Amino acid sequence: MRRLAGLAAAALLCVTAACAPSNSNDSSSSSSGSKVTLSVWGWGPAENYQKMFDQYEKENPNVHIEARSFTAATEYDTILSTGLAGDSGPDLAWLRPGAQLQPLVEAGRLTPLTTEQVPGLKDFDKNVLRAATGDKDGKVYGVPFAVQTLQVVYNKKIFADNGIQPPKTWADMTAAADKLKANKIIPFAFGGKDDWVLPIAASIFGTSQWGGDAFLADVKAKKKKFTDPAFVAGIDELNKLKPYFPDNVAGVSYTDAQILFSSGKAAMYPGGLWELGFFGKNAPNVELGVFTPPAPAGGEGLLPGFTDGSYGVSAKSKHQAEALKFESWLATKQYGQLYTDTLEQLSAVPGVEPKDPLLKQVSTTFGEHGAAYFMNEFAYGNPSSQTVFSKALQEMLLGRITAQEAAARLDKSVATWL
Amino acid sequence: MALSGTRRRAAYLFVVPAFLLYSVFVVYPLFTGLTYSMFEWKGTLRSTFIGLSNYSHLFTEAFRNELLSALGHNFLLLAGTILVQNTLGLAFAVALFAVRRGKRALQTMFALPYLVNPLVIGYLWTLLLSPTFGPVNSLLRSAGLESLAMPWLGDPKSALLTVILINTWQWVGFPMLLFSAALGGIPPEFNEAARTDGASSWKVFWHITLPLLRPAMATVTILSFIGSMNAFALIYALGGSNGAPAGSTDVLGLLFYRTAFASGDVNAIGTSSALAVFMFAFIFGSTLVLQRVLRSRS
Numbered sequence: 001m002r003r004l005a006g007l008a009a010a011a012l013l014c015v016t017a018a019c020a021p022s023n024s025n026d027s028s029s030s031s032s033g034s035k036v037t038l039s040v041w042g043w044g045p046a047e048n049y050q051k052m053f054d055q056y057e058k059e060n061p062n063v064h065i066e067a068r069s070f071t072a073a074t075e076y077d078t079i080l081s082t083g084l085a086g087d088s089g090p091d092l093a094w095l096r097p098g099a100q101l102q103p104l105v106e107a108g109r110l111t112p113l114t115t116e117q118v119p120g121l122k123d124f125d126k127n128v129l130r131a132a133t134g135d136k137d138g139k140v141y142g143v144p145f146a147v148q149t150l151q152v153v154y155n156k157k158i159f160a161d162n163g164i165q166p167p168k169t170w171a172d173m174t175a176a177a178d179k180l181k182a183n184k185i186i187p188f189a190f191g192g193k194d195d196w197v198l199p200i201a202a203s204i205f206g207t208s209q210w211g212g213d214a215f216l217a218d219v220k221a222k223k224k225k226f227t228d229p230a231f232v233a234g235i236d237e238l239n240k241l242k243p244y245f246p247d248n249v250a251g252v253s254y255t256d257a258q259i260l261f262s263s264g265k266a267a268m269y270p271g272g273l274w275e276l277g278f279f280g281k282n283a284p285n286v287e288l289g290v291f292t293p294p295a296p297a298g299g300e301g302l303l304p305g306f307t308d309g310s311y312g313v314s315a316k317s318k319h320q321a322e323a324l325k326f327e328s329w330l331a332t333k334q335y336g337q338l339y340t341d342t343l344e345q346l347s348a349v350p351g352v353e354p355k356d357p358l359l360k361q362v363s364t365t366f367g368e369h370g371a372a373y374f375m376n377e378f379a380y381g382n383p384s385s386q387t388v389f390s391k392a393l394q395e396m397l398l399g400r401i402t403a404q405e406a407a408a409r410l411d412k413s414v415a416t417w418l
Numbered sequence: 419m420a421l422s423g424t425r426r427r428a429a430y431l432f433v434v435p436a437f438l439l440y441s442v443f444v445v446y447p448l449f450t451g452l453t454y455s456m457f458e459w460k461g462t463l464r465s466t467f468i469g470l471s472n473y474s475h476l477f478t479e480a481f482r483n484e485l486l487s488a489l490g491h492n493f494l495l496l497a498g499t500i501l502v503q504n505t506l507g508l509a510f511a512v513a514l515f516a517v518r519r520g521k522r523a524l525q526t527m528f529a530l531p532y533l534v535n536p537l538v539i540g541y542l543w544t545l546l547l548s549p550t551f552g553p554v555n556s557l558l559r560s561a562g563l564e565s566l567a568m569p570w571l572g573d574p575k576s577a578l579l580t581v582i583l584i585n586t587w588q589w590v591g592f593p594m595l596l597f598s599a600a601l602g603g604i605p606p607e608f609n610e611a612a613r614t615d616g617a618s619s620w621k622v623f624w625h626i627t628l629p630l631l632r633p634a635m636a637t638v639t640i641l642s643f644i645g646s647m648n649a650f651a652l653i654y655a656l657g658g659s660n661g662a663p664a665g666s667t668d669v670l671g672l673l674f675y676r677t678a679f680a681s682g683d684v685n686a687i688g689t690s691s692a693l694a695v696f697m698f699a700f701i702f703g704s705t706l707v708l709q710r711v712l713r714s715r716s
Binding site: 250251252383 | 461475480544549571574658664677679681682683689
């Protein structure tokens with residue numbers, strides 16, 4: 001038995017040893033002799049990215065891009081911060097937006113980007129770039145790649161069967177929900193057990209109430225507080241919509257809500273744009289539509305969204321020039337188009353038109369009625385204001401506190417760092 | 419025991435590998451954790467020495483509230499573990515002691531769940547208890563127990579109790595095995611003598627068996643204390659890193675996880691190291707006291 005194990009170990013060693021040279025030498029052994037390998041770390045499926053990067057390699061034969069993916073999204077931050085601190089880190093990496101980017105910036109792990117090095121940055125929207133900017137030094141550290149929007153996804157067939165149109169007014173929306181409920185269909189597939197979805201839902205139904213970016217700017221300038229009646233009314237919409245959510249909504253998990261929608265038991269799903277990809281794969285028979293909840297006071301609703309991530313350059317990378325050149329390409333329309341077509345996501349590069357009709361609709365709406373997702377702008381502090389407010393919203397849904405009290409908790413938490 | 423010079427040298431030689439491993443993997447991290455907690459951190463970069471500031475951050479209002487509520491839940495978990503898990507463990511051990519056939523098979527069955535990773539167990543139970551699709555609630559409904567078909571893990575009133583019960587389901591085999599071993603160590607003459615004097619089996623258990631099990635109980639209690647204070651995996655799998663619903667299952671382990679890995683705070687390493695040192699000092703100190711109290715009794 002022991003001998004067998006020894007043999008197996010020896011075989012394993014042979015295999016790994018045989019593998020090693022072909023892996024590590026492919027840059028130096030190429031005929032040109034000066035081929036540079038740039039490694040890119042991220043949290044998305046690597047093969048999709050490799051497909052896009054192949055395009056760059058075709059145009060830049062002296063560079064090889066190696067995409068590496070860490071699918072465990074929560075561990076990615078730890079892996080990246082350790083990687084960038086040591087010598088085994090990547091040349092480029094996906095960076096989290098806003099608050100979660102700051103530890104890397106303050107540790108000096110990233111190369112700041114200038115518009116001379118990356119000309120494409122000039123055309124980016126200031127709000128989009130803010131997610132890739134250091135809070136203290138105001139420098140840009142990444143080229144944003146994705147924009148996520150938060151809206152309601154609906155099942156077109158259920159809407160048609162019940163004679164419902166995407167709502168034009170708030171009253172339309174609640175009337176549609178009443179009709180669905182009477183026909184034994186859950187109007188909104190939504191669950192509050194995984195509390196990170198709660199600020200998302202609050203912003204989908206409430207952003208029009210508190211008025212989007214102007215309100216957030218006032219809060220940052222300390223002219224207004226989160227206890228403002230407009231904000232309280234906004235998050236209170238979750239309480240008012242409770243009859244249209246599944247029973248025991250605070251006990252329903254994120255996956256349960258997804259299944260309720262994909263199995264056709266529920267007609268609408270308030271969530272992020274990334275859900276389109278999930279439903280497209282897991283419920284290919286469900287024809288999807290999207291709408292932004294109308295403003296309760298009448299008129300078009302605001303569509304909240306945020307920059308999801310950006311490409312940054314490691315300060316320790318030995319190939320700064322090549323990495324910056326690659327960054328410039330990532331800021332071009334060519335990459336933006338490739339991104340949106342390959343991944344069916346909204347690209348953060350300005351002027352990119354998605355081919356997918358749903359994405360196109362979202363992109364147009366976001367251009368006309370977009371607003372910043374409030375939670376990402378206020379996710380600082382330890383305990384983080386996001387954690388505090390997610391929990392407060394959960395307690396609100398459970399009926400333990402009022403919308404006013406939930407808003408007061410956010411206000412108090414924000415006051416510890418603002 | 420006197421050892422000759424060469425034998426003593428040989429003895430040290432044998433201790434060296436274990437000592438080195440222990441130093442590298444236990445003593446050194448403990449010590450670095452302590453030093454980390456006295457610095458301000460900028461991401462993974464150690465910045466300036468700030469003494470006890472990280473510790474005082476633990477007691478700022480916002481943090482203190484979370485800390486106290488988490489600690490409270492750790493103690494409720496301990497109480498639940500002692501009352502439910504250890505009592506059941508003792509009951510199973512006593513019942514199995516009388517069993518003649520299939521004792522090993524039953525013991526193995528009771529102990530089996532603790533061979534499974536708590537994360538897996540947590541995930542399975544969230545599926546079983548899901549209020550929308552879970553089989554537990556549909557079973558209760560079809561049995562006419564509509565009022566019991568509730569969101570077990572989604573209601574702050576029942577969530578911690580549910581955690582305690584699932585934890586018991588997983589770990590009950592452990593106190594059972596310890597008590598079984600201790601029961602086997604009690605000389606049967608005591609039992610027989612009491613019986614001859616006319617004691618009922620309940621009296622024998624209460625006045626003879628139970629006092630003789632005290633050392634085992636002390637061990638089980640101390641292990642339950644350490645286990646409850648360090649609880650993490652199962653609770654994380656059941657309620658996520660915020661101790662859902664509404665923080666009703668929040669414990670120190672989750673608070674540490676949030677502080678260190680989920681806050682996005684620039685000084686996360688400093689604050690979380692301080693919390694870790696605090697937790698270590700608290701658990702270590704309490705264990706010493708508990709051990710002394712329990713040992714002196716038995």
